[in-house]
Amino acid sequence: MRTCSLIDLGLTPYDESLILQRRLATLRAEDRLEDVLLLVEHPPVITLGRAGQKAHLHVPESSLTALGIEFFEVERGGDITYHGPGQLVGYPILNLTEHGCDLHRYLRQLEEVLIVTLSDFGIAAGRSLGRTGVWIGESKIASLGIHVSRWITRHGFALNVNMDLAPFELIVPCGIQGAKATSVAQELSRLISVREVMAALIERFEVEFGVSLLPTSLSELFSSRSRASIINRDRPAIVRGMS
Numbered sequence: 373m374r375t376c377s378l379i380d381l382g383l384t385p386y387d388e389s390l391i392l393q394r395r396l397a398t399l400r401a402e403d404r405l406e407d408v409l410l411l412v413e414h415p416p417v418i419t420l421g422r423a424g425q426k427a428h429l430h431v432p433e434s435s436l437t438a439l440g441i442e443f444f445e446v447e448r449g450g451d452i453t454y455h456g457p458g459q460l461v462g463y464p465i466l467n468l469t470e471h472g473c474d475l476h477r478y479l480r481q482l483e484e485v486l487i488v489t490l491s492d493f494g495i496a497a498g499r500s501l502g503r504t505g506v507w508i509g510e511s512k513i514a515s516l517g518i519h520v521s522r523w524i525t526r527h528g529f530a531l532n533v534n535m536d537l538a539p540f541e542l543i544v545p546c547g548i549q550g551a552k553a554t555s556v557a558q559e560l561s562r563l564i565s566v567r568e569v570m571a572a573l574i575e576r577f578e579v580e581f582g583v584s585l586l587p588t589s590l591s592e593l594f595s596s597r598s599r600a601s602i603i604n605r606d607r608p609a610i611v612r613g614m615s
Contacts, residue, residue, distance in 0.1 A: 374407065374470065376583040377593055378574065381412040383457060386419070386444060392590075396465045397524045405593070407470075409577065409585060410463040411570060414455040417442040418543060421517050424451040428544035441539065448527035450504065450517035451547030458535030458555075460566050460573065461528070464581075468523040471581060479504060479516060482529050485580045486514045489531070489573045495559050505546065506531075511554035515546055531573070533557065533566045 381389060389412050399405045418441055420426065426433070428451060429443075436443050441454075455461060468478060483499055486506045490497045490513065497514075500507040506514035514531040532555035540553040557564050578585055 374583050375586050376407040376409055376466075376581070377405070377588040378585040379408060379410050379588055379590060379593065380570075381410055383413045383415065386414050386417040386442060386455065389414070389461075389463065390444070390446065393463050393465065393526045397521070397526050400465050400467055401522045401524045405465075407467060407583060408465040408593070410465070411573075412461050412463070413457050413459060413566060414461060415442070416440055416454075416456045416539060417444065418452065418454050418539075419443075419448070419517075420445045420452045421448045421450040422446075423449060424547060428452045428547050430542050430544070436542075439539075439542075441542075446519075446527070448517035448519045450515070452543045453515050453517070453530065453546060454539045454543060454553075455530055456535050456539060458533055458557075458566060460531045460533050460569055462531075462573070462577075463528045464525055466525045466581070468520065468525060473523060475518075475520060478520075478525065479518065481580050482516055482518075483514075485573065485576045486529060486531055488580075489569065489576045490556070492572045492576075493556060493560065493564070493569070495556065503546075503548065508554055508559065510550065511552045512545055512548075513554050513556070513559070531556070531569065533569050534564050 396408055433443055483506055487497050497506050497508050504516045505512050514529055516529050517527050519526040534557040535555055537553045537555060545551045545553055556569060574585055
């Protein structure tokens with residue numbers, strides 16, 4: 373069984389995780405790293421994918437700063453989404469030549485990880501015909517948006533665990549008119565921690581992708597290189613959308 377480094381970033385600004393993903397993807401493409409799974413929560417941020425429309429943002433972009441929400445245009449697929457504390461975000465940095473070389477299969481695998489994780493908590497979630505992500509009826513509980521270059525994956529999934537869902541009203545979630553957002557806490561009618569859901573998701577990810585997740589720190593991953601040096605090296609590559 374292949375090993376995959378598991379890095380828990382905790383609450384990390386979106387731009388830092390974006391830079392880190394890009395650097396890790398480069399190293400993975402050069403075969404200088406094994407597969408990596410980053411798990412993270414973000415401070416409030418709205419991101420727009422390469423297929424997205426700014427018209428799906430209901431408020432002027434300039435007003436987001438006053439609301440304490442950042443905004444980024446990024447290279448992932450998909451439309452517009454919101455990230456905030458209480459949402460479990462996963463960024464797999466995988467070499468798909470070792471996982472089937474099939475983008476559609478990869479998306480379905482990510483969905484399966486999320487669906488089975490939710491089933492562990494008694495939540496019956498599933499797919500919606502013609503839509504990516506994980507749904508409960510017409511409510512979306514998890515979003516997917518990926519970028520793949522040279523068969524190396526970036527970006528990934530976001531599972532609403534125990535978060536404030538109100539900011540989703542600022543957007544057309546994933547560009548789908550009428551779609552609503554829900555969360556694990558809302559479906560269970562009780563509080564639940566991201567850590568509790570993370571533990572279940574880790575097990576399901578291992579099974580679905582046939583890997584053994586090895587908890588690793590960034591310092592261990594980069595040996596003598598510090599996290600700051602990795603981030604600063606690629607900082608000019610950020611694409612920030614702020615008016």
